[in-house]
Amino acid sequence: MAKPSEAPDWDLRALRIFSLVARSGSITKVAIDLGVSQPAISRYLSMLEKQCGGYLFTRNGRGVGLTELGKQVQPVVEQVLASASDLNDVIAAAHGRVSGTVRIGTLPSLSNALIVPLLLRLQREYPAIHVQIVESAAGQIESWLQRREIDIGLPYRSHDALGSDEDVLLRLPSYLIGPPGDRITAARQVPFAKLDGLPLVLSRKPSSVRMMLDEMGRRNGVDIRVTVEADSGFIQKQMVVKRSGYTLLPWHFVAAEVERGELQASEIVEPSVVRIVSLMLTDRPTQAVKVVTALLREIVSESLAQLDALPPEAT
Numbered sequence: 001m002a003k004p005s006e007a008p009d010w011d012l013r014a015l016r017i018f019s020l021v022a023r024s025g026s027i028t029k030v031a032i033d034l035g036v037s038q039p040a041i042s043r044y045l046s047m048l049e050k051q052c053g054g055y056l057f058t059r060n061g062r063g064v065g066l067t068e069l070g071k072q073v074q075p076v077v078e079q080v081l082a083s084a085s086d087l088n089d090v091i092a093a094a095h096g097r098v099s100g101t102v103r104i105g106t107l108p109s110l111s112n113a114l115i116v117p118l119l120l121r122l123q124r125e126y127p128a129i130h131v132q133i134v135e136s137a138a139g140q141i142e143s144w145l146q147r148r149e150i151d152i153g154l155p156y157r158s159h160d161a162l163g164s165d166e167d168v169l170l171r172l173p174s175y176l177i178g179p180p181g182d183r184i185t186a187a188r189q190v191p192f193a194k195l196d197g198l199p200l201v202l203s204r205k206p207s208s209v210r211m212m213l214d215e216m217g218r219r220n221g222v223d224i225r226v227t228v229e230a231d232s233g234f235i236q237k238q239m240v241v242k243r244s245g246y247t248l249l250p251w252h253f254v255a256a257e258v259e260r261g262e263l264q265a266s267e268i269v270e271p272s273v274v275r276i277v278s279l280m281l282t283d284r285p286t287q288a289v290k291v292v293t294a295l296l297r298e299i300v301s302e303s304l305a306q307l308d309a310l311p312p313e314a315t
Contacts, residue, residue, distance in 0.1 A: 008051040012084055014044040015077050018056065021045065022074050023147055026063040082284045099128035100288035105141040105150040106133065109233050109253045110277065114154070117299050118292070125295075129288045137207060137231055145280055151289045152296075153280035156208045167279040169300055172250040174209070174273035175265040177236075179243045185264040192220060192268055199227040199245040201236045209275055213248070216273065237263065250275055 020030045021041070031038045049056050056070035066074060088100070106115055115133055122129050134150065141155040154169065176195065178185030184194055195217070203210050210226075217224035227245055230236055236247040237254065241262055248268070257263040279296065281289065 014048045015081055017041055017044045018048055019077055019081060021064060022066055022070065025065060085286050097128055098126055098287050098291050100286050101130045101132060102152065102288050102292045103132045103150040104152045105144045106135055106154040107156060108135045109250060110154055111135060113252045113303060114296065114299055118295055121295050126291055129291065137203065145282065148282060151282045151285065152292060155278055157276045157278045168276055169279040170277035172275045172277065173267050174248045174275055175251055175254065175267050177240050177247045177249055177254055178264045179240055180261055180264060182264055185266040187266055189269045190266040191270045193222055195224060196222045197225055200225060201228040201230060201239040201245040201247045202226050203231045204229045213273065216271065248273060
């Protein structure tokens with residue numbers, strides 16, 4: 001391949017496509033995500049390779065991988081893209097407007113309490129900010145962040161896994177959820193020891209809450225017996241409604257069912273089982289990401305009583 005021309009004019013779209021392909025290892029995936037054809041993606045990459053004077057990718061059985069030149073180019077490209085994003089932020093702020101796309105990875109149990117109010121606020125106050133929401137388990141959310149596929153992550157974390165500099169958004173007590181008329185969950189609180197041998201419906205490992213429960217069980221001599229593994233909170237609740245087990249969930253995720261008399265909820269104490277919602281950001285947040293983060297904090301502050309409130313006294 002010919003040597004690069006002197007001082008080429010770099011095409012930001014070509015640089016973004018290079019960055020996306022380098023991170024995903026797939027031209028096909030990037031084409032689908034951007035809604036363009038694979039030949040179009042290839043043309044941008046070919047143009048960039050001509051400017052760089054060498055091949056940036058090699059094909060392999062799983063897609064494409066970076067060449068040595070590609071590995072040298074990638075960090076510089078990321079810096080250029082970050083600088084371009086910073087410039088856009090400065091200009092937008094100077095003109096009193098914030099725009100851009102913000103991708104959020106959240107736990108399904110937080111969607112109604114946090115994400116829906118967030119979207120409503122953004123529609124009213126920052127209509128130029130476009131938000132993409134994806135729901136998954138905590139481990140997947142962290143993986144998305146590492147691959148820069150999302151900008152904000154809201155996973156559950158345990159105290160043991162929490163980094164010293166990690167940003168805690170919420171601390172939510174867990175409740176033992178039982179069917180109506182159940183004796184174990186009839187009171188406002190239930191000792192952790194009462195979980196011994198109960199048939200539980202919980203998420204699969206490596207769910208941080210599941211791993212925390214197992215560790216607490218070993219530490220306190222309590223048999224954490226999981227009879228059904230289901231990541232879906234809906235399935236967990238329905239199994240309890242059908243009297244086929246118990247589950248552990250935060251109050252806001254079962255408040256409606258408890259109020260309708262479909263479920264009972266008793267806060268676990270001695271010791272408490274606390275779910276930590278961590279606020280994790282991409283390494284170079286844009287102005288739009290900072291705005292969304294600030295709104296999330298406001299919403300949490302305003303709705304904290306509803307998120308961790310005790311259920312009414314059982315009668």
